[in-house]
Amino acid sequence: MTRMTPFASPLFLGFDAMEKTLERLSKSNDGYPPYNIERLMPDPSIDFAGGFRITLAVAGFSEEELDVTTEENQLVIRGRQVDQPDRDYLYRGIAARQFQRMFVLADGMVVKGAVLKNGLLSVDLIRPEPERMVKKINISVSE
Template sequence: MSRMTPFASPLLLGFDTMEKTLERLAKGNDGYPPYNIERMRAEVAGEPERLRITLAVAGFSDEDLEVSVEENQLVIRGRQSDPGERQYLYRGIAARQFQRIFVLADGMQVDGARLRNGLLSVDLIRPEPERMVRKINISVSD
């Protein structure tokens, strides 16, 4: 027996990769580090939509963090090195690695990233897409 998915509709052609991406994201989400996504106010009318993703990355330096765009995904990785010369009496703050993936809509662009006071902010813009209408010629054969 095969399972029906929302993307199995005959009207949704070519969305099978999106379904696989959503399944992978659902499996790999452990909640660390916590993050916010906010819509930024437009400073000038007609400016493209702006979003900001803010992750709580206290203890990470800019050398420990990597922000990249891979195909249509924003990937944020954090790798802390564990200095071996320290001798802890109690260790409640672990040097934990993480990877957060955000799927970007078509046309979404990363405008920049900034680390300040333990918060990593990644700014995104979504320019208004060009409206294109293309006429398809119909060939007739008898």
């Protein structure tokens, strides 16, 4: 039996990479670290058309242990804590843990910045208004 996908329609041309990305993201359903996504409202006084803020709970991670990158159309946030061998724990309920969170970005999305404050990492995303272009395609006649 053939599996039907949302992008199987002949009207969706060139969406193969997006379909593969969606499949990969659906398989990584680890809930750590928890996060919020909020919409940032437009502010005409500073020419800001709106965007998004992703906030991750990264208590215990320092700035050096966090990495925020964009790879192709994906925002990748990684955290790598290193065990400190000079500590002698009697009880350890907070594990040194690694994580990787990936968010697919639409074309034109730009990371404005990232801030770490009070154990929360906030990453702001904006989408600059694209130029409206109409491109005339010439038709050639072949005989």
